Amino acid sequence: MEQVKTEMKHKYLSDYLASDAVVKCQKCGAEMAESKMAEQMFICPECKKYNRVPARVRIEMLCDKGTFEEFNADVVSNNPIGFPDYDDKIKSATKKSQENEGVICGKAKIGSNPCCIFVMESNFMMGSMGSVVGDKITAVFEYATAHSLPVIGYTVSGGARMQEGMISLMQMAKVSGAVKRHNDAKNFYLVCATDPTTGGVTASFAMLGDVIISEPGALVGFAGKRVIEQVTGEKLPDTFQSAEFQLKNGFLDAIVERSEHREYISTLLKMHRKV
Ligand SMILES: [Zn+2]
DSSP, X not given: OEEOOOOOOOOOHHHHHTOOOEEEOTTTOOEEEHHHHHHTTTBOTTTOOBOOOOHHHHHHHHSOTTXXXXXXXXXXXOOTTOOTTHHHHHHHHHXXXXXXXXXXXXXXXXXXXXXXEEEEOTTTGGGOBOHHHHHHHHHHHHHHHHTTOOEEEEEEESSBOGGGHHHHHHHHHHHHHHHHHHHXXXXXXXXXXXXXXXXXXXXXXXXXXXXXXXOTTOBBOSSOHHHHHHHHOOOXXXXXXXXXXXXXXXXXXXXXXXXXXXXXXXXXXXXXXXX
16 A cells, blocks of 8 residues: 555545436436436435445535545555556546545544544445455554544455455454454444445445444345355345345344435434443
């Protein structure tokens, strides 16, 4: 990893609301202006599918205006195992997302309650977890522990980043250790597992929250349905690994409508406030 100063024009909600680019619903394929999708909080007006929200927009939706302070914004990956084409992939992910990496971290206030927050970015290699993602999330937990602050985390991830090999898998243990120390110091951690939260992220910090919520219809699971069917020889239901299935089976505490997140999290932060 290295720190670089990059000239980057992040995209905010106002940019999406002003965009006449045509986008497609991730489920039904309906085409519409990006502005129309953004007006509906990225919920498809045709099929009601919760489309993915860019991380920086999610932070705007949740946090009190002007309170978000970003940590480690300029940290980028340096291809630790020399994986072919990884540098190009990073470049195109940076261009696509207008972000340096797959997670944005910092501190903020939600409903006047101070907290730390991390939000993963699906437009950056599908939020895959490499060393920078792991380092940034570890750092936000360490800051929160040192300052007795709760952590709010939004996950979206295809899992570990294969271009970093074993180093990406190590992030699972590293972040989990930081979550444990945060928890041992009696600090609150809420996770919202958004569509899709899978692989090594599900197998570590996405399932370690004191409260774990999700959104309607989100895919939350470890290995894919087909892989499990092939290994076990069992037929799995169509709803397998939907948020609704995981709620029924005890992996989630609640499914919260997107428009209610700010209020819901604000209430929980208030209940767990230390001072
Ligand atoms: Zn749709």
